[in-house]
Amino acid sequence: MTTTLAAADGSFRLDADVFDYTIVAIYFAVVLGIGFLARRQVSTSIDFFLSGRSLPAWVTGLAFIAANLGAVEIMGMSANGAQYGMATVHYFWIGAVPAMLFLGVVMMPFYYGSGVRSVPEFMRRRFGTGAHLVNALSFSVAQLLIAGINLFLLATIVNRLLGWPLWVSLVVAAAVVLSYTALGGLSAAIYNEVLQFFVIVAALVPLTIIALHKVGGWQGVVDKVQPGPEQLSSWPGTDLTGIDNPFWSVVGLVLGLGFVLSFGYWTTNFVEVQRAMASSSMSAARRAPIIGAFPKMFIPFVVIIPGIIAAIVVPELAALKSGGDAQGVTYNDAILLLMRDLLPNGMLGVALAGLLASFMAGMAANISAFNTVFSYDLWQQYVVKDREDGYYLKVGRIATVGATVVAIGTALIASNYDNLMDYLQTLFGFFNAPLFATFILGMFWKRMTPTAGWSGLVAGTGAAVLVAVLSEDALGPASIGVIGLSGQGASFVAAGAAFAVDILVSVAVTLVTAPKPEKELVGLVYSLTPKADLVDPDEGALPWYQSPVKLAGIGLVLVVVLNVIFR
Amino acid sequence: MSEKHTAGAFDVRTLIGGLLGVYGLILTGLGLFRATEAELARGDGLNINLWAGIGMLVVSAAFLTWVRLRPLVVPAEPTSSPADGTSDGS
Incomplete structure (x- = not known):
């Protein structure tokens, strides 16, 4: 996934007026107010790091996706929409929803039920300190990096809006995020994420409506999209994967993106899991990612479709897509350009507040997960x-x-070397792929040994990096092009290799090393945990809309239907 | 403080309803009284300030009604969790 945004070179500016500034200012006042209010509730470290485990499922569920609704999602996915069209929905319907449902149904009982305070802590109790250290360190470094990218994009908007120099924008934006996360801890971050979710929706829905109106409705999109209506079908997605053969493109999407990358990200990434862990009960914790999956299914309609339309109605983007003179804009500017061209003052302010909200949500999520693991x-x-x-x-x-x-330092680096940041993000993605293999094997195979835990992770990550280096461009200049894979396809294959190697090495090492005593694994491994510990006692009595498994079933049916409609 | 009280202004639903309500009022006002021809022409005549403003007012009203109907009750003191309820940190 790419997140570069052309540096704030002033190539275009948004004409905000006093109403827009007022709307943005009101938003910031509320954000800071939440920080101060939440501070009154923080008295222990569990309050600060896990919100006292007291939040209802709809709150943690919305925070769960808002934490992910950062710069990567809004700028990156609308850019992908502008460039690749509807195939971008795979990042949502294949690359997120199934894994979120799986997290809620299968894995959350172990995370929440074992009482661990973080995903790396689960790793430590299951496999000891070797795997734990690998996981905690790579996670912490990745969070600092991504927080910097979110901060950079946040400062870019402030720069476009107010014309402040980039470094002033950086410091001010960082100060706002810092004040509410340091004051109120995870509660402030989560409450703000829920609020941010609604502000983002309030910004994107009207933008989508006016864009559709401008282009002449859905039929207008079908008629005018370039290079042709095949941009509106999601399968087999050969442009997106960079794999020419349709069959292997589908395999790459389903196994690479849908299984390894997405399960690795959503089920082991503490940024996400932390939100669910803040829930008030086991069934609420399980419901959080499942409730989050429903809005997640519909986010593409307000992110990707505006991107597609931007490539039609914004002259610079249309020129870029047809190979003409783009006057320095990139696909990452799609949303901003659409806002510039379509929104009147007032709605422009709400849209800016929504974008700022999104980047703050992303950064605050990275920081609040980082400080817990640290x-x-x-x-x-x-x-x-x-x-x-x-x-x-x-x-x-x-x-x-x-x-x-x-993060301010990372953001400054990002402003100078944005390709470097892309490659680093790709690289950190490779730490996630083997994690899922190790977790799932460790949760269901009691024999798996501590040595297998860390060696599987190291070998799997190594395999992913090796494939990326051998590919044509996955790691930029560091790739040597021995195997003919490029773009997303290379990432999918790298992740798949990581998963397979992790499993093979873990099994092989387990067979020759000593397992942990069974009594230390209660609550961590399926066969050794009493069934009653994995569900709430009253789970059977819950109505269907509160039952994690039934809700997940509905979600799965819906996502299949969406895939069929937009095939 | 009493043993239990409603969360009041700190209920996140009140915050959402309040913020969207204020935005809705501003946008509806702009859409009604300040929509210039040039602005309308950009969106092919759709008065997006007006319609988005009305939409936000409706959502805001829904949230505030939800808060009225099902107020959030929170214990004044943090309930001690069984694991480490004794740590007071001071």
């Missing part, structure tokens, strides 16, 4: 053990400040 999994585990709870709360607040400062 405090519990790195500092408490390896540096200063056995202090009182208040000490770790303090560490968390300091880590938040530190992470924000580092």
Whole structure:
């Protein structure tokens, strides 16, 4: 997934007026207000890091997807929509929804039921410190990097809007995110994410409506989309994957994106799982990702479709797509250009607030997940053990400040070398693919040993990096082009290799090393955990709309229907 | 403080309803009284401020009604969780 945005070179500016500024200012006032209000509720580290495990499922469910609705999603997916058309929906319907449902139905009982405070902590209890350290470190570094990318995009909008120099925009934007995450911890981040979700929707829905109106409705899109209506069918997605053979393109999408990459991301990424862990009960925790899956199914309609229309109605983008003079714009500018061309003052302010909301949600999510893993999994585990709870709360607040400062640095690097950031993101994606293999094997195979845990991860990640290096362009100049794969296709194959190698190495190593004693694995491995510990006692009595499994079934049917309609 | 109280302004639903309500009022006002021909022409005559404003007012009203009908009750003191309820951090 790519997230570059042309640097803030002032190539175009949005003409905001006093009403737009007022709307944006009101939004910032509410965001900061939530930070101060949430602070009153924080008295222990569990309050700060996991919201006291007290939130209802619809709140954690919306936060679950809002945390992911950052810059990558809005800018990147509308850019993909402008460039590749409807095939971009695979990132949602294949690449997210099934994994979210799986997380809620199969994996969340282990995360929530075992009482761990983070995904790396689960790793430590199941496999010991080897796998834990690999996981906690790679996760922390990746979060700082992605927080920087979100911050860079946030500052770019401020720069376009107010004309402030990029570094001033960076510091101000960082200060706002820092103030509410450091004050109110995860509660402030989650409440803001839920609010952000609605502001983002309030921004994107009218933008989509006016764009559809402008282009002459859906029929207008069908008639005018370039290079032709095949842009509106999602399968087999050969443009998106870069795999010419339709059959292998479908295999790449289903296995590479749909299975390995997406399951790796959604089921083991603590940024997401942390939101569900803040739920008030086991069934609420399981419902969080499942409830989140429903809006997630419909986000493409307000992100990808505006992207497709932008490539029709925005002259610069139309020129870019047909190979003409694009006057310096890139596909990543699609949403901003559409806003510039279509929205009147007022709605423009709401749209800007929505974009700012989205990037803040993304960055705050990265930072709040980082500070938890840093405090519990790195500092408490390896540096200063056995202090009182208040000490770790303090560490968390300091880590938040530190992470924000580092993110400013990453953002400055991103502003100079945006390709580098893309490659680094691809690289960190490779840490996720083998994680899923290790987790799922570890949850269902009690014999799997601690040595197999870390060696599988290392071998799997190594395999992914090797494939990426051998491909034509997955890691940019570092790729040498021995195998003829490029673009997303290379990422899918790399992830698939990581998964397969992880499984093979884990099984082989397990057969020759000693497993953990069974009594240490209760609550962590399926066959050793009493069934009653994996569900709420009253689960059977819940109505259908509160039952995780039934809701997930409805979600699965819906996503299949959507795929059939937009095939 | 009493043992239980409603979350009041801190109920996230109130915040959502309030913010969308304010935005709805601003946009509806702009759409009614300040829509210029040039602005309307950009969207081929669709008064998006007006319609989006009305939409936000409806959603806002729905949230505020939900809060009225099902107020959120929270315990004044954090309920001690069985795992580490004794840590007070002070």
